[in-house]
Amino acid sequence: MRIRIQQEDFDVGAEIAAxxxxxxxxxxxxxxxxxxxxNDGAQVQELTLExxxxxxxxxxxxxxxxxxxxxxxxxxxxxxxxxxxxxTDQIVFxxxxxxxxxxxxxxxxxxxxxxxxxxxxxxxxxxxxxQRWVDARASDDTAAERWQGTEIR
Amino acid sequence: xxxxxxxxxxxHAGTGIVTVLxxxxxxxxxxxxxxxxALQPGLRTVEALxxxxxxxxxxxxxxxxxxxxxRVAVNQTMARLxxxxxxxxxxxxxxPVTGG
Numbered sequence: 001m002r003i004r005i006q007q008e009d010f011d012v013g014a015e016i017a018a019x020x021x022x023x024x025x026x027x028x029x030x031x032x033x034x035x036x037x038x039n040d041g042a043q044v045q046e047l048t049l050e051x052x053x054x055x056x057x058x059x060x061x062x063x064x065x066x067x068x069x070x071x072x073x074x075x076x077x078x079x080x081x082x083x084x085x086x087x088t089d090q091i092v093f094x095x096x097x098x099x100x101x102x103x104x105x106x107x108x109x110x111x112x113x114x115x116x117x118x119x120x121x122x123x124x125x126x127x128x129x130x131q132r133w134v135d136a137r138a139s140d141d142t143a144a145e146r147w148q149g150t151e152i153r
Numbered sequence: 154x155x156x157x158x159x160x161x162x163x164x165h166a167g168t169g170i171v172t173v174l175x176x177x178x179x180x181x182x183x184x185x186x187x188x189x190x191a192l193q194p195g196l197r198t199v200e201a202l203x204x205x206x207x208x209x210x211x212x213x214x215x216x217x218x219x220x221x222x223x224r225v226a227v228n229q230t231m232a233r234l235x236x237x238x239x240x241x242x243x244x245x246x247x248x249p250v251t252g253g
Contacts, residue, residue: 033253049252050176050177051252052174052176052226052229052245052247054229055226055229055230055245058229058230059229059231080252080253091253092252092253112253115252115253116250116252116253117249117250118231118250119250119252119253120176120226120245120247120250120252121250121251121252121253122176122177122178122247122248122250122251122252123251123252124177133177133178133248133251134251135249135251136222136248136249136250136251
């Protein structure tokens, strides 16, 4: 398991390539989150991401442990950027390696859903009307909650 | 109850310091990111600490009031209002998270 919080951008191809090598891996599922230019009807010029150093790493490690308890997965990598970002910039990368696609896809989505509601990051947007903190979405809570009823596969 | 629990129990009755952290909207509205607070008898849950801070009035009352969604972590783990706090603990107040 590798977890990185950083200001710098990352190279998705290089990150995925670095996860190959284990001959038992048959599937690598990856997700990349990007900065959009429109949020809640306002033009986003810039986004600043703040986090809680220490707790962030701990929360992400706990989410990965939960995923490992639910699915047979071999490797997980999470990269989350902080600092100032602009539309089209990469924010987050989650990749999961497993023997087959089923567990890789599911664990990747699970990790993203929990990251959205449990990991201490906060976004502040710069719009033509000024700065504003992004509000949490009820749909993110719903996305994380739906895993609570699912069977361990 | 082992010795460390016992020590914590005694410390609750007397003195002790907790570190309180504020993040994002709370940090800006309250004008600070951290402070040390001395524990006193009766101050042993997150709720009691929140009430103490709220009693400062102004932005404290607004930001930590019932109308604002506030999350809390004790020693870097998500906690609840009834979570117990003790000497040396790190307690963080922040808005619902918006990463990813």
